[in-house]
Amino acid sequence: MARQGSPDRRVARRANPAFVVAIDGPAASGKGTLARALARRFTLAYLDTGRLYRAAALLVLDAGGDPADPKAAAAAARQVSVRLLEEPRLREERVGAAASVVAAIPEVRRALLAFQRDFARQPPPPFTGAVLDGRDIGTVVCPDASLKLFLTASLEERARRRLLELREKGLPAIYEEVLADLKERDLRDSMRRAAPLAAASDAVILDTTALDAEEVFERASRRVARALSSPR
Ligand code: DC
Numbered sequence: 001m002a003r004q005g006s007p008d009r010r011v012a013r014r015a016n017p018a019f020v021v022a023i024d025g026p027a028a029s030g031k032g033t034l035a036r037a038l039a040r041r042f043t044l045a046y047l048d049t050g051r052l053y054r055a056a057a058l059l060v061l062d063a064g065g066d067p068a069d070p071k072a073a074a075a076a077a078r079q080v081s082v083r084l085l086e087e088p089r090l091r092e093e094r095v096g097a098a099a100s101v102v103a104a105i106p107e108v109r110r111a112l113l114a115f116q117r118d119f120a121r122q123p124p125p126p127f128t129g130a131v132l133d134g135r136d137i138g139t140v141v142c143p144d145a146s147l148k149l150f151l152t153a154s155l156e157e158r159a160r161r162r163l164l165e166l167r168e169k170g171l172p173a174i175y176e177e178v179l180a181d182l183k184e185r186d187l188r189d190s191m192r193r194a195a196p197l198a199a200a201s202d203a204v205i206l207d208t209t210a211l212d213a214e215e216v217f218e219r220a221s222r223r224v225a226r227a228l229s230s231p232r
Helices: 007-014 031-041 050-062 070-079 093-102 106-121 137-141 155-168 175-191 213-229
Strands: 019-024 045-048 129-134 147-152 204-207
Touching (some): 019 031, 019 137, 019 213, 031 129, 031 213, 045 106, 050 093, 050 106, 106 137, 147 213, 155 175, 204 213
Parallel strands (some): 019 129, 019 147
């Protein structure tokens, strides 16, 4: 039998029979909107992996803990359940900010990795494929994904979109504050040592600064259709 970590085992772990679309990019680049639309269009399961980090952050905050404390954050990450992923408070800005802090802790990332890989390898029935969005899907979680997309947009454009989103929800928001928050999150997500935000070398880069959601969807859909019809 192959020992854990032996080459045989590694090959087995990499084999991914499901069709997987990996979408990465910075905060407010439109990943979620695109991922949901692609999942609907191509009948794929969808996992917003940011929710896992948000759920871990929320558990720490609710317990009155410090998101930067590796022990508390890792313990919280191990308690994340599927049910918690539906919690509406996960979308709150304070939870997003804390998620970016817990996401920099390697033990947290390790604790959440298996869930993401299992979802990609065996999407919930009746789905035979999945879309996952996050920061390290194409580089770490699903390095053998069928298609990798990396969404970018200028900081100013992303701040504008986030501002609209917040105002649509009736939340008071100031452009300068949203911009500063995104800038800080970008820095933390891309400078951290553990699985930083990065485009995989084989990712298709989509700069959405001058595109609306529909144009992004059209372009991405063509890529997905091509990937679906090409032999793996
Ligand atoms: O996409 P989001 O805003 O819901 O993500 C919340 C935080 O979680 C974000 O600051 C980065 C982190 N994250 C991550 O490090 N890796 C992922 N795959 C998804 C999110």
